[in-house]
Amino acid sequence: MVVPMLDLARQYQPLHRELLDALDQVLTSRQFILGDAVAAFERAAAEQLDVACAIGCSSGTDALWLALAAAGIGPGMSVVTTPFSFFASLSSILRAGATAVLADIDPVTFNLDPACVESVLGSHRGDSVRAILPVHLYGQCAAWDAFSRVAGERNLLLIEDAAQAWGAAWNHAKAGSLGNAAAFSFYPTKNLSAAGDAGMVTTNNLEIAERARMLRQHGMGHRYHHRELGWNARMDGFQGAILSVKLKYIAGWNQARRELAARYDQLFRAAGLAEDGPYPEHGVVLPREVPGTHHVWHQYVIRSARRDALREFLTARGIGSEIYYPVALHAQEALRGLGYREGDFPEAERAAREVLALPIFPELREDEQQTVVAAIADFLATRQ
Numbered sequence: 001m002v003v004p005m006l007d008l009a010r011q012y013q014p015l016h017r018e019l020l021d022a023l024d025q026v027l028t029s030r031q032f033i034l035g036d037a038v039a040a041f042e043r044a045a046a047e048q049l050d051v052a053c054a055i056g057c058s059s060g061t062d063a064l065w066l067a068l069a070a071a072g073i074g075p076g077m078s079v080v081t082t083p084f085s086f087f088a089s090l091s092s093i094l095r096a097g098a099t100a101v102l103a104d105i106d107p108v109t110f111n112l113d114p115a116c117v118e119s120v121l122g123s124h125r126g127d128s129v130r131a132i133l134p135v136h137l138y139g140q141c142a143a144w145d146a147f148s149r150v151a152g153e154r155n156l157l158l159i160e161d162a163a164q165a166w167g168a169a170w171n172h173a174k175a176g177s178l179g180n181a182a183a184f185s186f187y188p189t190k191n192l193s194a195a196g197d198a199g200m201v202t203t204n205n206l207e208i209a210e211r212a213r214m215l216r217q218h219g220m221g222h223r224y225h226h227r228e229l230g231w232n233a234r235m236d237g238f239q240g241a242i243l244s245v246k247l248k249y250i251a252g253w254n255q256a257r258r259e260l261a262a263r264y265d266q267l268f269r270a271a272g273l274a275e276d277g278p279y280p281e282h283g284v285v286l287p288r289e290v291p292g293t294h295h296v297w298h299q300y301v302i303r304s305a306r307r308d309a310l311r312e313f314l315t316a317r318g319i320g321s322e323i324y325y326p327v328a329l330h331a332q333e334a335l336r337g338l339g340y341r342e343g344d345f346p347e348a349e350r351a352a353r354e355v356l357a358l359p360i361f362p363e364l365r366e367d368e369q370q371t372v373v374a375a376i377a378d379f380l381a382t383r384q
């Protein structure tokens with residue numbers, strides 16, 4: 001049986017009519033950029049996340065840049081982030097004109113480790129740090145209590161990369177409402193997804209919100225009067241319309257993901273394949289929801305000591321999998337100028353060698369999950 005990593009057709013089929021009607025309204029209104037459809041999505045999104053302001057924009061990458069720039073991050077300042085994330089978590093800091101400082105991750109959650117952040121803040125690289133940018137990786141919030149304490153003690157800003165975490169929470173507060181500002185991505189593979197590129201900044205700070213709104217439109221206050229140098233980072237009307245429809249279903253989809261993750265856990269344990277970790281030996285280490293978090297399982301990521309061979313085996317059987325991320329950011333060719341070396345972030349480097357994301361999407365069936373786990377059992381049995 002073929003098991004896809006993600007099958008968006010299963011999401012589209014039941015929503016077909018509703019989505020086409022929403023697109024038709026945009027065509028009729030001719031408000032193709034921003035306009036009523038984006039404004040309606042912004043209002044509904046802010047209400048769902050319990051934040052004062054939501055600003056729709058052109059991608060998660062632009063949302064990160066807008067959040068940083070609107071919060072006042074720029075040249076002469078540094079921002080601490082994780083070496084184990086998508087490239088944009090870090091490149092947006094550089095695009096804002098600031099310097100990126102890295103700290104290692106927690107091997108259980110794969111999120112930025114607050115203890116590592118504190119130690120880097122005490123080093124020579126910590127002097128010009130003005131903000132911390134934790135990523136809620138795979139749909140689980142970073143350790144927010146610790147980051148709030150550190151930021152409070154040192155008067156730092158907290159910017160959330162919530163690109164993978166729509167609906168996640170920390171102590172019942174939603175991702176997107178935790179920091180000074182947050183960035184979401186609606187890239188088509190995300191748990192809340194557009195039909196193209198789209199993103200959003202959320203914040204409870206009205207000044208940051210106003211500045212982000214201005215920066216996404218070339219820094220325009222009044223039409224053709226530019227108060228500062230911004231960029232074209234607007235959301236288009238079709239994406240706003242599609243996202244408003246999907247916003248009604250995302251809580252149910254996230255709940256389905258939670259049930260799928262619980263079932264993977266049961267299946268792996270019943271097959272005797274699960275190891276305690278954090279590092280794998282002969283079996284697989286399963287992902288965990290840590291106390292205080294509400295995980296939305298954007299990805300279900302296991303660890304295996306023979307990850308590459310396991311992935312090849314699954315591919316040969318028609319089972320999808322993906323590696324998020326195979327190269328830690330400090331090892332990326334484009335980021336050599338940051339001045340880090342291999343060995344500087346051992347947890348991130350080890351995670352890059354061992355992580356494997358398995359199929360998880362709301363419509364994934366139980367027999368498909370059984371097929372995935374049975375294939376992994378076969379691999380582990382035959383190739384010890």
Ligand SMILES: Cc1ncc(COP(=O)(O)O)c(C=O)c1O
Nearest residue numbers: 059060061086088089163185187
């Ligand atoms: C953690 C993280 N940050 C930022 C982004 C950038 O979002 P986008 O692809 O919408 O620009 C993504 C997604 O691709 C992501 O996963």
